[in-house]
Amino acid sequence: MTLRVDLNCDMGESLGLYRMGNDEEAVRHVTSSNLACGFHASDPSTMARAVNLCATHGVRIGAHPGYPDLWGFGRRFMNVAEEELIYYVIYQVGALCGFLKLAGVPLEHVKLHGALYHELVRREGLFLRMAEAVKKAFGNVIFVTLGTTRTAELKKRCAEEGIRVALEAFPDRGYTAEGALLDRSEEGAVFKDKAIIAARAIDMAARGGVESVDGRWIPMDIDTICIHGDNSESIGAAGLIRRRAAEVGIEVVHLGAFV
Numbered sequence: 444m445t446l447r448v449d450l451n452c453d454m455g456e457s458l459g460l461y462r463m464g465n466d467e468e469a470v471r472h473v474t475s476s477n478l479a480c481g482f483h484a485s486d487p488s489t490m491a492r493a494v495n496l497c498a499t500h501g502v503r504i505g506a507h508p509g510y511p512d513l514w515g516f517g518r519r520f521m522n523v524a525e526e527e528l529i530y531y532v533i534y535q536v537g538a539l540c541g542f543l544k545l546a547g548v549p550l551e552h553v554k555l556h557g558a559l560y561h562e563l564v565r566r567e568g569l570f571l572r573m574a575e576a577v578k579k580a581f582g583n584v585i586f587v588t589l590g591t592t593r594t595a596e597l598k599k600r601c602a603e604e605g606i607r608v609a610l611e612a613f614p615d616r617g618y619t620a621e622g623a624l625l626d627r628s629e630e631g632a633v634f635k636d637k638a639i640i641a642a643r644a645i646d647m648a649a650r651g652g653v654e655s656v657d658g659r660w661i662p663m664d665i666d667t668i669c670i671h672g673d674n675s676e677s678i679g680a681a682g683l684i685r686r687r688a689a690e691v692g693i694e695v696v697h698l699g700a701f702v
Contacts, residue, residue: 483517
């Protein structure tokens with residue numbers, strides 16, 4: 444059986460005169476993009492450009508909503524009521540959908556950003572409410588979340604309700620022994636060598652898991668692998684990942700092809 448995995452990148456994260464990431468390089472290698480929606484990064488012109496860039500290259504598009512935290516790039520927790528968080532997400536995805544309609548391309552998935560992404564992994568009830576709300580508002584799109592033992596079970600529960608969930612891994616990030624991402628303030632949290640990032644990505648896809656910072660192997664369902672747009676070494680690893688995947692027989696395709 445052929446192994447299949449999606450390769451995604453957070454994109455469209457520039458804001459006005461401030462440039463973030465290298466979308467023009469990343470879009471040449473990835474199969475899916477996660478486009479910022481204005482709360483943690485981006486603006487209307489940036490969203491329009493990012494949508495058109497992805498559409499031109501045949502890269503599938505997902506929304507990447509987060510906390511309203513431009514100063515902190517959405518990486519700071521905010522104590523917000525569950526209902527309000529759901530409204531935040533629906534608002535942001537709806538904004539991106541306007542640009543998708545304009546370009547004549549569909550929304551394939553929704554992947555939360557930063558602190559909000561990690562908050563949902565910790566709160567099962569909120570995760571289920573959010574995934575259901577996204578499905579009601581935007582149809583049969585895929586809800587992307589961090590791959591863990593817990594979220595693998597949530598994926599099964601969501602499937603019973605007709606909600607599509609994809610599990611994600613990060614080759615440019617360190618993992619704890621429990622399978623969580625190492626805090627960015629910790630040593631070894633972010634990898635800066637493109638060869639190492641690429642090797643980890645292939646290992647994750649081929650073996651179905653991740654290696655923790657203490658060398659422990661953690662089995663994990665992985666549907667999609669993320670390269671961070673704000674990590675230039677990750678962008679540089681994207682081409683290596685595609686070449687090595689082809690060499691070992693891993694098919695790199697967008698999520699909608701198999702989730």
